[in-house]
Every structure is written in structure tokens, then in C-alpha cells.
Amino acid sequence: AQSVTQPDIHITVSEGASLELRCNYSYGATPYLFWYVQSPGQGLQLLLKYFSGDTLVQGIKGFEAEFKRSQSSFNLRKPSVHWSDAAEYFCAVARFSGGYNKLIFGAGTRLAVHP
Amino acid sequence: NAGVTQTPKFQVLKTGQSMTLQCAQDMNHNSMYWYRQDPGMGLRLIYYSASEGTTDKGEVPNGYNVSRLNKREFSLRLESAAPSQTSVYFCASSDPDQAYEQYFGPGTRLTVT
Numbered sequence: 351a352q353s354v355t356q357p358d359i360h361i362t363v364s365e366g367a368s369l370e371l372r373c374n375y376s377y378g379a380t381p382y383l384f385w386y387v388q389s390p391g392q393g394l395q396l397l398l399k400y401f402s403g404d405t406l407v408q409g410i411k412g413f414e415a416e417f418k419r420s421q422s423s424f425n426l427r428k429p430s431v432h433w434s435d436a437a438e439y440f441c442a443v444a445r446f447s448g449g450y451n452k453l454i455f456g457a458g459t460r461l462a463v464h465p
Numbered sequence: 466n467a468g469v470t471q472t473p474k475f476q477v478l479k480t481g482q483s484m485t486l487q488c489a490q491d492m493n494h495n496s497m498y499w500y501r502q503d504p505g506m507g508l509r510l511i512y513y514s515a516s517e518g519t520t521d522k523g524e525v526p527n528g529y530n531v532s533r534l535n536k537r538e539f540s541l542r543l544e545s546a547a548p549s550q551t552s553v554y555f556c557a558s559s560d561p562d563q564a565y566e567q568y569f570g571p572g573t574r575l576t577v578t
């Protein structure tokens with residue numbers, strides 16, 4: 351069965367520091383992968399997605415993610431974190447059934463940013 | 466475009482009470498979804514609807530019913546609320562022509578006492 355693991359429940363970084371959030375997936379075929387961000391009290395917003403092609407994908411707000419098939423990973427990175435990046439981040443893999451997708455989410459990583 | 470809207474934003478119920486969570490989207494999407502979010506568990510799919518007139522169970526459907534009223538609206542009903550249904554509920558929509566990206570509403574925070 352498809353699954354997504356985010357090993358880090360909480361991460362704290364200083365403003366201006368680099369960030370990497372880990373995501374590992376289990377999926378039989380080529381996965382469709384997503385990163386979503388949830389700011390406090392808000393719904394989820396798509397940061398970026400990977401379907402095929404270049405394994406390094408760029409997203410909004412200066413985020414990028416790299417798909418590594420050999421490691422079954424899709425880690426999210428940002429070179430310099432801003433205080434407004436404090437939020438919860440979810441990795442997800444799409445599972446296709448009946449002609450449309452269902453998303454399988456990881457448990458999330460909560461990011462705190464120190465000034 | 467309002468995107469995906471949900472009502473109410475907050476609700477407190479007593480055990481055994483019923484209520485309906487409303488969701489509407491104005492993006493002309495075919496597919497709609499209901500998720501619940503619990504700490505440490507991410508989002509779990511309750512029900513989904515591939516298109517108007519069809520609904521299917523997701524990962525955690527027990528205790529819930531849904532109605533796809535038309536293409537825009539997808540409601541979630543709790544017939545007899547239980548404390549285990551205390552959660553944040555999110556509605557989402559998507560369309561295959563938009564590369565399967567799901568758009569989420571702002572959520573409904575439900576507490577059952």
C-alpha cells in the first residue's frame with residue numbers, strides 16, 4: 351500500500367538558516383508527489399509538485415524539492431528561511447483510482463523559526 | 466474566485482447531536498473530497514466524489530455520510546456525533562485537466578463534548 355513518512359515531527363531553525371524537510375514514500379509505480387503548507391488556522395496551500403522530468407522542482411515562496419527514486423525521497427528545501435515560513439508542512443503522494451487522484455498524506459512536520 | 470469555501474468555521478456539538486458541514490467550489494472541478502485532520506496523523510480521506518452524482522468511501526468513512534448536491538457543492542453529515550469525531554475537517558476539489566492538484570478550503574474546527 352502507498353504510504354508517506356515524514357520522520358521529523360518538529361523542526362526549529364533560525365531565520366536566515368537553510369532548511370530541509372524530509373519525506374519518504376512507498377509507491378509501486380512512478381509517483382506523483384506534492385508538498386503542501388498549512389499556516390496556522392488556514393487550509394493547505396500547494397508549494398510544489400513532481401510528476402516527471404527534471405528531478406529538481408521549484409515551487410512558490412522560494413521552496414524547491416528533489417525527487418530521488420533510489421532513496422524513495424522527496425525532500426523539501428529552502429536556502430534561507432523567513433519568519434513567515436513558520437507553518438506545518440505536508441508531503442503527499444497521489445494514488446489514482448477511478449480516473450482521479452486521491453492524496454495520501456504524511457503526518458506533517460511543524461516548522462518553528464527563531465528570530 | 467472564492468475557490469473552496471466551507472461553513473461553519475467552528476462548531477461545538479454534544480454527543481449524539483447531528484450536523485452538516487457545507488462545502489462549495491467555484492472552479493468547475495469535477496472531483497471533491499472531505500478530509501479530517503488530527504494531530505500527528507496528517508489528513509485522512511473520509512469520502513470523495515469523482516463527479517456529480519457519485520460518492521465513494523475513503524479511509525475513515527464510519528460515522529459520516531455525504532451528498533454531492535450538484536457540481537459545486539459537497540456536504541458532510543454527522544448523524545450522531547461522537548467525541549472521536551472532534552477534528553478539523555477540510556474540503557478539497559480537483560480536476561484531471563489541472564494535473565490532479567487539489568485545492569483546499571479553510572477548514573471547520575469541530576468539537577464534540
